[in-house]
Amino acid sequence: MKAKTAEETLAITTKLVLPNDTNTLGNLFGGELLAWMDVIASISAHRHCKRVVVTASVNNVSFHYPIKQASIVTLEAKVSRAFSSSMEIFIDVYVEDNLTGAKVKSNEAIYTFVAVDQNGGPIAVPKLIPETEEEKARYEGALRRKQLSLILAGKMKPEDALELKKLFIPE
Numbered sequence: 001m002k003a004k005t006a007e008e009t010l011a012i013t014t015k016l017v018l019p020n021d022t023n024t025l026g027n028l029f030g031g032e033l034l035a036w037m038d039v040i041a042s043i044s045a046h047r048h049c050k051r052v053v054v055t056a057s058v059n060n061v062s063f064h065y066p067i068k069q070a071s072i073v074t075l076e077a078k079v080s081r082a083f084s085s086s087m088e089i090f091i092d093v094y095v096e097d098n099l100t101g102a103k104v105k106s107n108e109a110i111y112t113f114v115a116v117d118q119n120g121g122p123i124a125v126p127k128l129i130p131e132t133e134e135e136k137a138r139y140e141g142a143l144r145r146k147q148l149s150l151i152l153a154g155k156m157k158p159e160d161a162l163e164l165k166k167l168f169i170p171e
Helices: 030-049 133-152 162-168
Strands: 011-016 052-063 072-082 086-096 103-116
Touching: 011 030, 030 052, 030 072, 030 086, 030 103, 052 086, 052 133, 072 103, 072 133, 086 133, 103 133, 133 162
Parallel strands: none
Antiparallel strands: 011 072, 052 103, 072 086, 086 103
């Protein structure tokens, strides 16, 4: 399997926040944004491995600013790291200023997807090659995030989380 760059996994979509997408305050429903992020993240994961992918977890979602009705929203997703069958996907959400066109980051999320075969079982995915400084930082942090998630789920003992230990115990 040929390794891929994060740029090769880039998926971008632009949405207009319509009245049916909003709550009584005129802000985009959080659940609607989560659904948009799930779709764009799945496209990024698919671009990485060219296989059927399924959402394994929503690891982190940060709602920095409310997104108002009539806003133009751009979602950008990239694989930040590939493991044996899973891929961590970072999604950045930007709101466009209707007058200037300037984009402001309003939200971000980290999803995990797993590539599956025709029977729904996990299958191997290609490695990822980070190139930019941001991609490298996200790549390095992905293993720590995975280890923390496994510990919290009871699937890993804390003493086995070597990457996490490095944060607290100098070598």
